[in-house]
Amino acid sequence: MMIPVLIGVTLVTFILMNVVPGDPVIEMLGKRTDPETIAMVRKELGLDAPLHIQYLRFVAGALRGDLGMSYKLRQPVTALIMRTFPTTAKLALSAAAVAIAIGLTVGIISAVKQYSFLDHATMVATLTAISAPVFWVAMIAQLVFGYYLRWFPISGYYSPWHMVLPAIVLGTRFSASIARLTRTTMLDVIRQDYVRTARAKGLAEKIVIYSHALRNAMIPIVTIIGMQISGLLTGSFFTETVFAIPGLGSLAVKAMQQRDFPLMQGTVLFGAVVLCVGILIVDISYAYLDPRIRLE
């Protein structure tokens, strides 16, 4: 599953990069460079080879962890990615933590108090959160909490404190879908016979909800969390852009604005790998949550 996706990703990005109008060498050296130099640099970068050879070289390099040189930053793409990725990972993981914490709590409360005012209010709130674009929320949060109220730093990333507002913004958005799904599956599970049995034998409501019901509701919840990984990655791209956090997203946006093809290609491929690994981790966690599911 992972391998065809990655082949597809490399192929599509490679084709896209090659149909882009404009010559990368001229972009790199400037329009007034003499033709000999251009030819030389082109040869040096291997851009004179036929396309399929270039593609194979790219794949062979990528397998060894070599994604080529950035045209504009004049540094190895792999090094640039490795320098920025930890920041993005921190943002995405802290956002995921926020999302899961808020999402599960709100979802469970809504389910237990079904049709109460609280339930209706949270359902409206979560649907609104899902309907709001993350970059707009980030922008407004930055204005209100960073600029007007001065509770948080406005932008940049110099201390863990700088990460708090971005993580909350990104996490809240994803907590909404987790909350909605938690509510639905919990409602489903609460009506099962084994929950009734647990209550009948006199277990405390807390134990019934947390160890009997929630545990069985976790599978679909983990699935939705897994489906959110891609959204979380895209979301952190936007959040990074708004809060000027120097992560993978900012790197990709810079690459795109400066038409830095190897850097673009590298970040796209790396993003796809991260995505695949994330999905794999989610698959593995199923087996942990439900021993009936065996890993093949």
Place this chain on the structure above:
Amino acid sequence: MRLLTRESKIPAGRTLWADSWRRLKRNKPAVVGLVFVLLVLFVGIFADFLAPASPTDQDLRARFARPGSPSKITRNGTYILGADQFGRDILSRIIYGARVSLTLAIVVEVITRIIGITVGSVAGYYGGWIDMAISRVLEVLMAFPDLLFYIGIRFALGSSLPVLILAFSAFGWAGTSRFVRGLVMQLKESEYVEAARAQGFSDARIIVRHILPNCLGPLIVSITLSIPGTIMGEAGLAFLGLGIQPPAPSWGNMIYDSRAYLRVAPFFGIWPGVALIVTVLAFNLFGDGLRDALDPRLKR
């Protein structure tokens, strides 16, 4: 005797659609959603009559005019929602932006559904190696980081409405295919399909006349719920400076433009965001209600 001969009252035939409509009407949030969806469609279609000004008319002396301040370019003489960095009427740009967002979303929906339904029903109906091959392609497409693809295609082909439509359609059909494939696989085992086959109907006829109409309900729901996705997607691209190019208005590029002036003119960034959220929320409410109405078994 007369009583007996009188025609007994048989309840009029109740179709699935009539039933669903009745259920939908009882769901207040869904009705609110529907009203707003219709309102946005109305605004988009009649933008020329509704907008107080042209979306591109400028008045540089009225840059960032506050909401309600006098205006030389609008028909009613005020900037109802204020003016942007070129003194253009924000309300008019939002109204025309609705047209852009909806056009994009609806065209993308038509294209992806046609491709998706065709491919999905072929895979689901024939199964075997055809299904295997198609499913692998779909998996790759669905796992592809699509934002990155949009960025790439935007660079390769520039940015205009047709390019955006192409970008969103290129991957969008995979989800529908997968969805239709599942439905078709389920339905092709049903007795009425077997009966149709026994009558010697062609595969194409069985798929189009017998199977697909039964997929219609879930499809309509998924269309309603995916339109807001496209609207948000355009806004997202625009926010990275990759959407529809100015001066054409779109909610996304208005938010993008407003970023630089947020401290001077917060309302400039707030209004298009509100328009976007209300529209997306309306589609989501309506879609959720529609799902419950078409399939009451799913009612949570």
